[in-house]
Amino acid sequence: MNLEFLPAIILILNSIFAVTIVFFERRNPTAALAWLVVLFSLPSIGFVLYLIFGQNYTRQRMFVIKEQEDRRFLRETFEEQYREFTDRRYRFATPEAEEFRETIVLLLRNNRAFLTEENRIDLYTRGEDKFDALFAAIRGARDHIHLEYFILNNDDLGRAVIHALAEKAREGVEVRLLFDAMGTRAGGGSRKAFSELTDAGGKIGVFFPSVYRVNYRNHRKIAVIDGVTGFIGGFNIGDDYLGKGPLGPWRDTAFRVTGKAVQLLQLRFFLDWHYVTDEYPGLLPRYFPDPGSSGTTPVQIVSGGPDTRWNAIKEGYIKLINSARESVYIQTPYFIPDESVTDALRLAALSGVDVRIMIPCKPDHPFVYWATLSFVGDLLDAGVRAYTYDAGFLHAKTIVVDGKAGSVGSANWDVRSFRLNFEANAFFYDAAVGAGLARAFEEDLAVSTEITPERYRARSRRVRFKESVSRLFSPLG
Template sequence: MDEYLVALLVIGIILNGIAAVSIVFLERKSPTSALAWLIVLVFLPLAGFILYLIFGQNIHRERMFRIKERDDLFLSKVIAGQQEELRSEELRIPGDYGGRFRGLAMMLLQSTLSFFTMDNRVEIFTTGEEKFAALFREIEAARDHIHLEYYILRNDGLGRKLTDLLTEKCGQGLEVRLLLDGLGSGGLPRHFFDRYLAAGGKLAYFFPSIAPLINPRMNYRNHRKIVVIDGNTGFVGGFNVGEEYLGKNPRLGAWRDTHVMIRGSAAMALQLRFILDWSYASKEYLGSGPRYFPGSTGEQGALLQIVSGGPDARWSLIEDAYLKIIASAREKIYIQSPYFVPDESVLDSLRIASRSGVDVRVMIPRKRDHPFVHWASYSFLGDLLDSGVKAYIYEGGFIHAKSIVVDGLVSSVGSANWDIRSFRLNFETNAFIYDREISGRLEKIFFGDLEHCTLVTPGLYAARSVRVKIKESVSRLFSPLL
């Protein structure tokens, strides 16, 4: 028995040594993340190595995403044209947006290959009942194709209702494609899609599991929530497909999220994102013809850019967009996120904005679905209080919205949380909206949520219990791994 334990210890030390060499010399981890992983390896021999394999290693990222990067290159010709229009000011950005936000639009166009669209109508949903009623209505009205991309689809009443409706549309002769994440939707039974597939529906998984109920890869998940119908109507935001998103989870209670439905050219940008992801996961390339990209209506509407980020990109694209939009603020910044685990650049930008006289407010939920992330979020909020940032804890259920509104002029809604995982490890998509009316509606929603919030004052934060302080300290230490 003693010999067995010694052998196990030696194996653990060797494996931890291999992981440590990989972290320090082979991977481009931030110093903070690298240090956190080294601490785990030192104090948890063998177990630390297993955790590293599941949550940490990324040495195969370049090989994994080489095909994806190649497929994305076909965008470059179209993007180059819009870049020249922005530089030459042939693309007129009306009012305040031309002077203040041209740089943001240019950065997103150049760095994230994000079309600038000017003909959009946008509807905002804050409850699951509203969002799914609209989604089912649009699916029922579809005439040619339906494309869906979700992180989570549950085997429950809502998941089955959606799948049954998609099966019905397949029977009507429509093309229906469903792209799911292999981890988020990995627990579905084998027979779940039998009727859908038999009717002609197509299904693909992003990084599928190697065995039922087992998926060793926690990083590089497809966290996007995208639906495109007939190339002219799109959905993007925070809602997955499951009854908890209707507020039916007894532990989390009422579910408060933000999602948008877009009619216009931005729907084609969502279509492009779906096609690229579908091509990578299914090896079926759909092309860029008029069937999937019907063209602009030519009508003036809301200005939008669809921005996608992920570990296949050179930069932290959505985080860069958040930093740019924060830097543009003159009066107010309102942020909502279920997880607030930012890096120093985001913390510093919010501190600088607040100290410059900008009204900065950040809202996170009281209820928690990931305790470590919750307590880490609370600690980061505490770091902002001395610079004048107002921190709020939402008490009206679980707030899952991922949004920012700046000066009532520019806003963003999508799947990206304000945390390191969304910024660097997961695939995310947000809509950046340059529109006073839509941003004003999002601002009004924020103030409606304030009625269900507790303000975290410096005194209240300082009076937290020793137990809470310990939870914060431990969660904060390992936050780079979350």
């Protein structure tokens, strides 16, 4: 190849991608402008970065069938509840659900996130407790085990999980394990690492094997055992989540769910499993047993991803913030919101609501960390209080409003979770669960440092430069 033509070829490629971004992708204007800056300010590598991180024009082609199948199935399965709950004459069973009925109806209408009202929620903030509960549920399985995780590392904890699943498979329990190709491969996982499970008769599914694409990853963390016990939250499977990794002690949040909401976790797993493997286990009683009445907590399982028309989890977050009368507590490792989220938080704080955001004190992704500090800093003058968690790495993705309602799941407060990754969160409406989540937040304050406006304004020029550069490219995706 004659290298003298290389600059012209690069210019043509960048121009083609620029036209695609402007005229065909219809992406967020801020993100579009950021990509145009990359293409023409870094011409020699801009198109390579775009091939890896961009290309939203492929999203509709890749996931339109998944979206249509998911929505059709959910619509046919729960149409009766949809009609009932969207009727304003309907009264929910608990005062918290009635108080937040607009949030419930919003999520029902834009995501088919159907409400179950008879659940029990157990809250976990330590990896040891969460994985003890998961192993206990696996050991007690009698019919089936379904796991769906972004990361399943090939380390001590990951191998222990595979071994436990293989033991149950050898006993005749049906085991299905779904993991994301990129997330799990980054942790040393491969098909060979799961041979013990497959040799025992377990089934594995690999989500989106195109590991060269950073976007459109399955970031969900779901487990369903015998259709009666479910787990959802921020923990992946690996030694890091027990505090044994390079980031040290690990602070995360997860729910164990018993009750009818487990059926919705099961359904979410089946839809994702079907997309990956073309196998649909079906609405059999063995997979959807009558859970009875485990408790009184209303729960919605809300899904987000590139196969959804609207950003349901983000919109649920915003609706909760707008409904707050007393307090909004948020924990997230990544805080790169769009204007709709920052406006909601700013307006809540200016209205007298106690708005607090907690982020890590250390970065696992430096670029994202400095952008997070920048966006947090923007809100301080409006009265939002912000903290860095100093006792380890904060990985929780939570919100609790007025100590009565909130969300726990896999979705961070950033553009990637809102637009590009497949996520799943449990939205709850219960004062007891809300009080537990608020109490955990308040206990974390004792090992956190507040980012006051004075402290933020006193940051060094070096930090300001890192924030500015990171923020400039934060909309990319």
